[in-house]
Amino acid sequence: MFILLLAALLLLLLGWNIYYRRHWYRQVDVTLDFDRTSVYAGEQVELTEVITNRKKLPLPVLEVGFHTRKELVFQDTENTNVSDYVYKRDIFAVLGRQRITRKIPILCQKRGYYKVEEADITAFSLLYRKRYSQALTTNAVIYVYPAQVNVSETMTVCERMLGIMQCSRHLYEDPFTFRGIREYTTSDPMKTINWKASARTGGLMVNTFDSVMTQKVMLYLDVEDGGILKQEELVEESIALAASLIRKCMRQGMEAGLLTNAQYRSETKADIGIMEENRQENVFCEAACINSKTYLTQIERALALYRKEDGWKPYEDCLIQTKAEDAVMIFISKNATLERQKMIENFLGKERYGIWLCPVYRGEQQHIDTAANLKFMTREVEKG
Numbered sequence: 001m002f003i004l005l006l007a008a009l010l011l012l013l014l015g016w017n018i019y020y021r022r023h024w025y026r027q028v029d030v031t032l033d034f035d036r037t038s039v040y041a042g043e044q045v046e047l048t049e050v051i052t053n054r055k056k057l058p059l060p061v062l063e064v065g066f067h068t069r070k071e072l073v074f075q076d077t078e079n080t081n082v083s084d085y086v087y088k089r090d091i092f093a094v095l096g097r098q099r100i101t102r103k104i105p106i107l108c109q110k111r112g113y114y115k116v117e118e119a120d121i122t123a124f125s126l127l128y129r130k131r132y133s134q135a136l137t138t139n140a141v142i143y144v145y146p147a148q149v150n151v152s153e154t155m156t157v158c159e160r161m162l163g164i165m166q167c168s169r170h171l172y173e174d175p176f177t178f179r180g181i182r183e184y185t186t187s188d189p190m191k192t193i194n195w196k197a198s199a200r201t202g203g204l205m206v207n208t209f210d211s212v213m214t215q216k217v218m219l220y221l222d223v224e225d226g227g228i229l230k231q232e233e234l235v236e237e238s239i240a241l242a243a244s245l246i247r248k249c250m251r252q253g254m255e256a257g258l259l260t261n262a263q264y265r266s267e268t269k270a271d272i273g274i275m276e277e278n279r280q281e282n283v284f285c286e287a288a289c290i291n292s293k294t295y296l297t298q299i300e301r302a303l304a305l306y307r308k309e310d311g312w313k314p315y316e317d318c319l320i321q322t323k324a325e326d327a328v329m330i331f332i333s334k335n336a337t338l339e340r341q342k343m344i345e346n347f348l349g350k351e352r353y354g355i356w357l358c359p360v361y362r363g364e365q366q367h368i369d370t371a372a373n374l375k376f377m378t379r380e381v382e383k384g
Contacts, residue, residue, distance in 0.1 A: 017125050020057075025134040027054035028094075030064055030119045032140035035103075038300070041111045041147035041240075044075075047104040047140065056096040063122040065089035066138065071110040108144040111239065113305050116140040145300040146236075146243040154241075154330070154357060155248055157375055161328045161353040162215050181205050216327035217249045221260040222315045224335060225308065232308065234334040237359040237381045241332050243303050250296055257327075258299055259318040263311045315340065319347045329354035336366050345371050 028051075035046040053059060067085045074080050074088060081087040092100055108114075122133045181197050184204035197205040221242040225235050242258060249256040315333065329352060331344050336358045348354045348371070355375045360366045362380045370376045 013126065017130070020123075020125065021130075021132060023055070023057060024059060024123045024132060025121065028052070028059070028062075028121060028134075029054070030121060030136050030138065032066065032116050032119060032138045034140055034142040036142065038143040038145060038304075039108050040145045041108060044105055044107050045142065047106055047116075049102050049104060051092060051094060051100045053094045053096060053098050058096045059092075059094040059123055061124050061128075062092045062094050063089060064092060064119060065122070066116050066119040068116050069112070069114055071108070071112055071144075072114055073107040073109055075105040075107060108142070111144050111146045111236070111304050112307075114142050114144065143301055143304045146240040146303050148247070149237070149240045149244045151241065151244045151248055154245065154355060154377065155252075157355055157377070158217060158249075158328050158330065161355070161375075162217075165326065165328070165353060182208055215254040217245070217254055217256045217330060218327040219245060219256065219258045219330045219332060220315075220318055221258060221262070222312075222331070222333035222335060223260060223262045223306065223308075224312045224315060224333075231334060231361075233381050233384050234359040234361070235308065237379060238332045238334060238357075239303050239306070241357055241359070241379065243300055245330060246296060246299055250292075255327075259320070261313045261315050261318045262306045263313055264302075264306065265310055316343055319343065325352070328352075331356045333357075334359045336368055338368075341368055341370065345374060348374055 031048075031050045031052075033048045033050075035048065039045055049064070051062070051064060065088060067087045070082055070084065070086050072086060074086060079088065079090050081089075088104070094100060116138055119136050119138050120133055121136060122131060124131055181194055182205065184193060184198075184206050188206045192206040192208075194205050194207050219242050221238060223235050223238065225231055242260075246256050246258055315335075329348055331354060333340060333344075333356070344354070344356060350371075350373065353373045355377060356368075356370065357377055357379060358366055358368075359379045359381050361383045366378050368376050
């Protein structure tokens with residue numbers, strides 16, 4: 001009798017293990033989503049992890065794991081391993097028809113495009129003698145835009161140059177931009193007379209208007225890092241400067257454009273909307289100055305997507321004649337060589353004005369005697 005009971009128990013255990021092996025993963029789902037689609041480097045986001053068991057069968061021990069690049073720093077380091085990637089693995093007890101939701105705070109340390117494309121779930125047999133695993137597809141993506149850095153000093157120099165350019169050009173008036181009122185002269189047309197102001201002052205007064213010249217800034221970003229000793233911090237600072245200047249210019253009502261010698265893979269070009277028939281291979285932005293939120297987003301995404309492994313083209317390739325001939329030119333390059341100086345000065349000519357921003361490591365000196373219409377400025381960066 002005892003032997004029959006034991007045999008029945010063993011058969012029951014075997015049947016349960018077979019049933020559990022075939023059904024444990026069914027109607028089990030894991031979703032991962034960032035609470036925002038884009039952030040700036042240095043900001044924090046939340047990754048929402050949702051584990052759903054839609055069947056009646058409970059899962060006493062369910063191990064859920066996923067991995068992403070190590071530039072995303074998990075604030076809770078428990079059950080987290082860091083190597084080339086960050087591996088996060090936690091254990092849950094999931095009842096039948098239960099959903100578990102938790103939020104994981106993450107610090108986005110560095111610009112980039114981050115994806116969590118797969119999660120794996122693991123369960124165990126009744127006596128933990130066997131381990132069952134299943135891979136699930138997830139679709140958590142986030143753009144980490146370049147860090148926002150202080151560009152007030154550069155903007156002050158830029159605005160001064162724009163003022164010089166505006167004063168040195170013969171401009172037509174813009175009838176939609178009112179500037180003030182002055183006394184009438186015989187050369188003024190009758191339509192500019194302000195009759196109310198004339199009645200108050202007892203003499204003819206006319207309206208005056210600002211010029212039609214729009215403030216424009218064109219940036220030329222250099223990501224070349226061809227030395228034996230790589231200077232990644234200086235390249236990252238260059239990218240952050242370009243993004244911050246574009247944002248600052250557009251928020252102040254200026255038109256701005258960006259050209260770069262960065263190279264992109266074909267799939268990356270599709271992500272940022274590069275039209276090969278309209279743009280050079282190494283240029284992801286129109287060769288013109290624009291003030292548009294959509295255009296700004298395109299630039300920030302493109303700068304987030306650039307990877308140093310994709311390389312670069314010669315800097316002179318992006319020094320093309322643009323549609324914005326009346327713009328201040330800002331050259332962002334850490335490569336302060338005489339060859340680079342000659343290239344920039346030849347492109348700038350004698351009629352236009354420009355600024356050369358050169359990131360350097362803190363404590364290092366860098367100075368170049370440039371032409372009068374080219375201002376050379378350095379930006380100190382901490383060495384990693």
